[in-house]
Amino acid sequence: MKLHFVVLLLFTLLISCSPTSNTEENSISVAVEADDSATEPVPEEKNTVAIDSDEALIATALMAAPEASRADCKVIGYNMAGEFVTLREGTNEFICLADDPKKEGFSAACYHKSLDPFMARGRELKAEGKNHNEIFDIREKEAKAGTLDMGKTGATLHIYYGKESTYDPETNLVDGAKYRYVVYMPFATAASTGLPESPIAPNHPWIMNPGTHRAHIMISPINE
Incomplete structure (x- = not known):
């Protein structure tokens, strides 16, 4: 026991x-x-190629325009030969400015056609060798004198930009590109619009260059 x-x-x-x-x-x-x-996830392959033809410049420039308007936009800009030309005629209210193939990265824009005199004047002064401040001062003087048409109040500029200069030829999306939106309000101020003079949050509208010919509402992309 x-x-x-x-x-x-x-x-x-x-x-x-x-x-x-x-x-x-x-x-x-x-x-x-x-x-x-466990099987690790396979990264999605990007079918991107260089923007190295006039056709690619047109396709990517149109991505700056609202989707519903892309079919009828006019496209202007530098072609692959380095000439500033009309790359494609259009019939609606938008003019797209193609990326400059000689510059690094990507930047295309699309603006309301009423802004064309203002935009064209800027390109003309830049071609003359004027710097940013000189262009601003000259256009400010001309706008106040009434000799420079600033377009319709509330006319928009859509900017499509990024660090890469490659795109997907199936979707025409530029690798990593984002949008920034501008609404022109010549001589508007923070007091007349109720907008702050600097951004207070991502994707929040604010007024830039208040009180001048170039006063505009800025809507920047959300930082990811």
Whole structure:
């Protein structure tokens, strides 16, 4: 009887001394092995190519326009030969400005046709060698004098831009490009619009160059 008691006691002690972590270690080991054997997600392949033809310049420039209007937009800009030309005629209210193939990155724009005198004047002054401040001052003077047509109040400019200069020829989307929107309100101020003079949150509208010919509402993209 005493011998049975001793055997039972030793058996109980043996069980109680077994490391409880063994089961945990086994579980972790199994989890790690399962994780190692799991198939890692395959990154999606991008079917992007260089923007290296007039057709590609037109296709990507149109992406700056509202989707419903792209079919009838006029497209202007530098062609692959370096000439500033009309790349495609259009019939609606938008003019798209293609990316300059000689510059790094990508930047296309689409603006309401009533803004064309203002935009064209800027390009003309830039071609004359005027810098940003000089262009601003000249157009400010001309707008105040009434000799520069600033277009319709509320006319928009859509900018499609990014660091890459490649695109998907199936969708015409430029790799990593984003949108920025501008609404021109010549001589408007923070007081006349109720807008702040600097952005207070991502994607929040604000007024830039208030009180000048170039006053405009800015809507920048959300930073991801």
